[in-house]
Amino acid sequence: MKRTLFRNQLLPWLLLAPQLLITAVFFLWPAGQAVWSSFLRQDAFGFTTTFVGWANYTALWADPLYLASFRVTLVFSVAVTVLAMGTALILAVAVDRLIRAGSTYTTLIVWPYAVAPAVAGILWWFMFNPTIGILAYVMKTLGYDWNHRLNAGDAMTLVVIAAAWKQVSYNFLFFVAGLQSIPASLREAAAIDGAGPVKRFFTITPPLLAPTTFFLLVVNIVYAMFDTFPVIDATTSGGPAQATNILVYKVYKDGFIGLNLGSSAAQSVVLMAIVIALTIVQFRYVERRVNY
């Protein structure tokens, strides 16, 4: 807390005005609209709107497509998180061993952070293209007929790989920072006690890396649930047969393309509740880390 303050009463409001105005107009008002229209139902032509209470929500829980989308989101998020964090951890542990060459490798690994998710999607989509894609070709010679336009599993694999590829660099940076903050004296003490490199790694690293891992877990889940929209839209568009239709994408599809406004709004509200929960978890954790 500051002890020295300025006494002006009007000035702080003027300084806050742009931020508050934008928040009110482009965040609070639309979010309020979403909540409000989740209780309404429009007829097919948009002429009449009736208040239907919780009907849109109860309809969602009865809708097999929505429940399927929940399952798809779960599989997708877990797969992206595990793949992106696992790969990043292996690379980070390797970099942590090297002293001089480490920074060169770091430079060569971090740049995909800057690649737009949509572009990442397009790149992998091209490599998996059933007619000319290099990976599809390799798999064909191995005896697997890859086709993400028809096969649900193939489509899911494609979006998971594209989404995880982009996220590895981010996780890598944080894992490297986490590993480097482990004091060398701990490892030395363990070595003097006769623990080999494998034993040292498994007894010292996981507990000390747990805070970083937990933080990345939340960040990756948020990333997979919300920021991967472009990956899906640029590659599979939720198909085939809803196999990659994650919740965020379904809100957009039902609202913008299906024009099912009430249902789309109810889905928005459910998603907002999920983000709020995740944000609170993240901040709880951050606070604890600060007080640590």
Place this chain on the structure above:
Amino acid sequence: MVENRPWLTLLAHVVLTFGVALVAFPVWIALVASTHEPSTFLSGVVPLWFGDNAYDSYATMLSAGISTSGAPPVSGMLFNSMVMAILIAVGKIAISLTSAFAIVYFRFPFRQAAFWMIFITLMLPVEVRILPTFEVVAGLGLLNSYAGLTIPLIASATATFLFRQVFLTIPDELTEAARIDGAGPLKFFKDILIPLSRTNIAALFVILFIYGWNQYLWPLLITTDDGSYTIVAGIKRMAEVAEADPQWNFIMATAVMAMLPPVLVVLLMQRLFVKGLVETEK
């Protein structure tokens, strides 16, 4: 390093070489594909080494685009993306600096409420409130404009928190000294706070530039005439027709140009980039 284990060091090199190759492979394929003739892609598999059509792919896309794929010239889209990324980064930094200044250096009624209102923006990603936000922007007549493209995205809780942290570490003695010398709040802000947060501003700019450049859904909805397309959103419109008309060399040339500016920013300003990334997550 505790002791020297050559085989472990070797293993680390092998793992990392493999990792670097894995990370670079898709981009390698894109680069290679962008240098071939369109006819290469009609049959067989994409080649692994460069062709000799690079100039044609890039020059055509930059100056003319492909009208059959609904792709305007890339140079225009690059320009739009650049304007959007810079406006978003500068806008976010500007409004966050003033907000953080107000919250840290003044006591006024509803200060906590204002703080919470800013915090809320963190919880409402554009994807979950897309339809009503679009209606607001359409209602304000901001479709197909830079204002519509950027203003709804520049409210930022993370940047405000970051600057709040920075300001809290600035010693009170400086503020007192400035006041004794007769500086008002705005002069203090301009001549002391901003210069002291210079590296934080630069680091944040790198992160926000990338964030702005890579925006996808919002530009896709807001821009409907091809003069205001941004490149990341534009490439998807090209890819949509790729199944029917596989001019992959043009698509991949566009993809390469879409990722070049932000990747260059990361590579050239790696130190600032890492600083920005770590700070915004605290």
